[in-house]
Amino acid sequence: MPYRRTTAVDDRLAAARERLIVAATDLVADAGWAGASVTAVAAAADMSVGSVYQHFPSKSALVVEVFRRAADREATLISALAAVSTAAVPTAAVPDATAPGAAEAPAAGGDPVDRLVQAVALFTRRALARRGLAYALLVAPSDPAVEAERLDFRRRYRDVFAALVREGVEAGSLPAQDPMVAAAALTGAIGEVLVGPVSMTEELPRGGREAERVVREVVAMALRCVGACPVERGWPSFSAGPVPVAGQVAVAGQVPAPAGRPPGGTG
Structure with missing residues (x-):
């Protein structure tokens, strides 16, 4: 009678494989x-x-496998946030968005x-929070087999941005432009700021108010890249406050107030 592995054995092997992937990802x-x-x-x-x-x-x-797992997680989060308007998406867009079990938040x-x-x-918050992993996914020298996966990963980001730019043009929210060109420029520019060879990597904060300053600057750059005025979209200055988390949409001309403080309040 041929040997057949039991469910318990399969579970142990799957757990061991997962432990290896987690360990390798951290390294x-x-x-x-x-x-x-x-x-x-x-x-x-x-x-x-052995x-x-x-x-x-x-x-x-x-x-x-490490690259594929990490890249898929990041691309799926961005795609979910960009593709829906009111449904909950996994992982709140907050500075500690990489924390396990992070709460869901509306898009x-x-x-x-x-x-x-x-x-x-x-994208920016998560790259700042786990700088080493972001560098590994986007630009770090790697195995040739990883390079093919990286190209696909960057294409996924580009395609998400392109779909949003295309929607914006069709809705009249953005000026006429080639969505793929704009999206490719966005993908490259954001990666360069955060982890590129001439980025400010050593100077960039990982969290807190200083990280939000970087987030605001990257968002403003992205808006200018696609022809949207940051001031009109509610992002007049990096010193005005953090970019709202998912579900808190900026009102044109009104700076989102810090949590717990009403717009225009003094505390």
Whole structure:
């Protein structure tokens, strides 16, 4: 009678594989792709090197899975926020949006430019919160097999931005333009600011008010890139306050008040 693995064995193998992926992801975030050697991943997961090869035939297969898993999570969050107008989306667009179990929050209103604002703000906040992982996903030297995945990852961001720009043009919210060109420019510019070779990486904060200042600047840059006036969209100055979290849409000419304070209030 042929041997058949039990459900308990399958569960243990799946848990071990997941532990390896989590360990490898943390190593990549801390030390880049070069830091995620099979030996280092095995040690971080408290497993043997042989166990790693039991689940992944090569380091290349492991890092591709790490990239694919992390990239899919980021692209799915952005796509969900950009594609819906009122439904809840996973992970609130707040500085600690990478925290496990982060609360759900409603997406921005139906206006495509408002949704573009929220998508750019979420992209920026998450990149600031986990700088090492963002660098690994967007620009860090890596295995050739990862480069093909990275190209697809950047295309997914570009396609989300392009769809929103196209909607904005059709709705009359944005001037006539080629959505794909604008989206490619946005994807490249945001990545350059946050993790590119001439970015301000060492100077950029990870959270708090200083991170919100960067978020506001990146959002304003994105709006100018697609032909929307930041002041008219409610983002007159980085010092005026944080970009609203998902579900709190800016009113033209009115700066969103900090949490707990009414617009125009003095505290």
